[in-house]
Amino acid sequence: MTEALEKNIRKVVPYVPGEQPQNPDVIKLNTNENPYSPAPGVARVLKSMDADLLRLYPDPTNGCLVKALADYYELAEDQVFVGIGSDDVLSMSFLTFFNSGKPILFPNVTYSFYDVWADLYRIPYVTCALDDQMMIKKEDYFKENGGIVIPNPNAPTGVYEPLETFEEILQKNTDVVVIVDEAYVDFADGPSARTLIEKYPNLLVVQTFSKSRSMAGMRIGYAMGNKELIKALNDVKYSFNSYTMSRVALLCGVEAVNDKAYFEEHVKKICETREKTKKALAALGFSFPDSQSNFIFAAHKSMPAKEIFAALKARNIFVRYFNKPGIDNYLRITIGTDEQMQALEAALREILLQA
Numbered sequence: 547m548t549e550a551l552e553k554n555i556r557k558v559v560p561y562v563p564g565e566q567p568q569n570p571d572v573i574k575l576n577t578n579e580n581p582y583s584p585a586p587g588v589a590r591v592l593k594s595m596d597a598d599l600l601r602l603y604p605d606p607t608n609g610c611l612v613k614a615l616a617d618y619y620e621l622a623e624d625q626v627f628v629g630i631g632s633d634d635v636l637s638m639s640f641l642t643f644f645n646s647g648k649p650i651l652f653p654n655v656t657y658s659f660y661d662v663w664a665d666l667y668r669i670p671y672v673t674c675a676l677d678d679q680m681m682i683k684k685e686d687y688f689k690e691n692g693g694i695v696i697p698n699p700n701a702p703t704g705v706y707e708p709l710e711t712f713e714e715i716l717q718k719n720t721d722v723v724v725i726v727d728e729a730y731v732d733f734a735d736g737p738s739a740r741t742l743i744e745k746y747p748n749l750l751v752v753q754t755f756s757k758s759r760s761m762a763g764m765r766i767g768y769a770m771g772n773k774e775l776i777k778a779l780n781d782v783k784y785s786f787n788s789y790t791m792s793r794v795a796l797l798c799g800v801e802a803v804n805d806k807a808y809f810e811e812h813v814k815k816i817c818e819t820r821e822k823t824k825k826a827l828a829a830l831g832f833s834f835p836d837s838q839s840n841f842i843f844a845a846h847k848s849m850p851a852k853e854i855f856a857a858l859k860a861r862n863i864f865v866r867y868f869n870k871p872g873i874d875n876y877l878r879i880t881i882g883t884d885e886q887m888q889a890l891e892a893a894l895r896e897i898l899l900q901a
């Protein structure tokens with residue numbers, strides 16, 4: 547490569563996603579997927595789908611899924627935007643809303659993609675440290691900025707912030723877009739910030755089908771907000787044809803949204819397993835912030851996380867280890883089925899006894 551070309555290529559710090567082992571014997575607790583099948587209607591759509599339909603391009607407005615989500619949340623269709631996983635919705639929101647040149651704000655620690663997108667799109671940013679309870683310090687978000695993004699519950703901590711905190715942040719930031727990334731909110735005891743979108747026209751709430759609806763492999767995410775924000779997102783989307791959802795994803799997404807009972811039953815089950823897992827981990831000498839999500843961010847009182855991670859992996863149990871300063875003694879453990887968590891507990895007991 548010539549020196550000139552190399553200089554022009556955008557340099558970013560790549561996001562290294564969690565490992566995706568192909569061995570079916572692995573107990574996979576490392577990327578916060580849902581251990582249960584998607585709603586049964588999804589399998590019905592896949593089995594009965596007429597492949598001939600795939601000759602035709604899909605509806606670029608994602609109309610059927612936008613309508614299903616709007617009906618489900620009692621919103622107008624022009625308050626909902628659908629995209630290819632919430633990563634796409636978020637990255638498109640960065641492109642659309644965060645170009646004032648002023649630094650955007652997000653917590654440290656938080657979801658590892660925010661600084662990757664900021665670097666990629668040349669958006670300046672400042673991170674705001676969490677307090678010793680791993681909660682955000684709302685005053686940090688009162689200074690001048692070019693936009694704010696905060697996940698609730700946060701990742702990888704699992705900590706849920708009350709809506710009053712977001713109200714205060716929104717009231718102090720009426721000139722910028724505030725994004726609340728709610729990938730895990732369905733597992734929280736508290737409400738979604740969706741209930742605030744009528745009150746705050748600068749609020750964008752982003753959710754996903756990857757966790758609570760068990761469809762990470764289908765790639766569906768969505769945003770809810772004031773119709774002007776949604777229109778801006780659609781205007782940007784229509785300038786990139788690559789952001790069109792597949793026909794398969796649209797049809798399966800509608801099925802998943804329409805099966806409320808299945809969704810609620812399985813979210814409840816995961817939360818129950820999470821509470822049991824908290825007790826088991828505490829008894830084994832782990833400490834963790836109170837998780838309101840489908841994972842637990844845990845550190846052991848004596849054994850380094852890196853060693854526990856390796857010993858679990860050797861037993862075909864994958865959890866997430868972050869090799870990053872400040873959080874390098876933590877493991878992020880996804881909540882699986884009761885049986886998977888019992889296997890984890892047994893393996894941890896053995897590992898810790900041998901240490």
Ligand code: PMP
Binds near residue numbers: 633754
């Ligand atoms: N936000 C947060 C906080 C996440 O943890 C994730 C998933 N790792 C996402 C967004 C993206 O999820 P998806 O693209 O699967 O919707």
